[in-house]
Amino acid sequence: MEPGMEPGMEPGMMGTVMDPIVMDNMMMEGRMMAIPGGEVMVxxxxxxxxxxxxxxxxxxxxTDDEGHLTEHVNFDVFVRQGNTVVYQENGIHAHQADGPAMVTTRALATGDPVDVEVTFQGFGLPGTPMESRTGPTGEMVEFEQVPEFGTVAVMVLVAAIVSIVAVTSRSGILQRV
Structure with missing residues (x-):
């Protein structure tokens, strides 16, 4: 086995091993979409x-129609925030044996949502010509990752409650009731 290789990797491929248990604890609620034909969910x-x-x-x-992660997936990814491209890569190959494929954008300009376009390019080993790949090819799905507002909403709610308690205690309204 070559240095840097993990079991199940083909020669010439390098990867990052993610602990699926840690990853599951960090993951926000995601979105799923079917590739036309229903054979693959992204x-x-x-x-x-x-x-x-x-x-x-x-x-x-x-994932396949039974919800299992698929192997030897080929795809392109395009991520933008507003009109700014924050990540773009074509010809990505993922095994997904240890979990989903991971991509990291460059530093974002704002906290606004990002749009993610994934173009599925079929199943096959790296370097397999497009015409020899199985499954749909060239099918694109688009997602918008909206920031969670849970933390902000809780902070606003706490500030409102503290303000109400402070105002009512100073005005003596609670003593009259």
Whole structure:
């Protein structure tokens, strides 16, 4: 086995091993979409929220009609925030044996949502010509990763409650009731 290789990897391929248990605990709720033909479902999940000055890590999953991660997936990814491209890569190959494929954008300009376009390019080993790949090819799905507002909503709610308690305690309304 070559240095840097993991069991199940073909020669010439390098990868990052992600611990699926840790990854599941970090994952935000993602979205799934079927590739036309229904043979493959594509899922995109953000590992955190979009934040100004920070990159955003995205988990891309490709599952069969039974919900199992598929292997030897070929795809292109295009991520933009507004009119700015924050990640673009063509010809990605993922095994998905240990979990979804991961991509990381460059630092984002704002905390606004990002749009993710995934173009499925079929199943096959790296270097397999397009015409020899199985499954649909050239099919694109688009997602919008909207930031979670749960934390902000809780902070606003706490501030409102504290303000109400402070105002009512100073005005003596609670003593009259």
């Amino acid at each position: 899922g995109v999940s953000a590992m955190g929220e979009p934040a100004a000055g920070a990159p955003l890590e995205l988990a891309l999953s490709f």
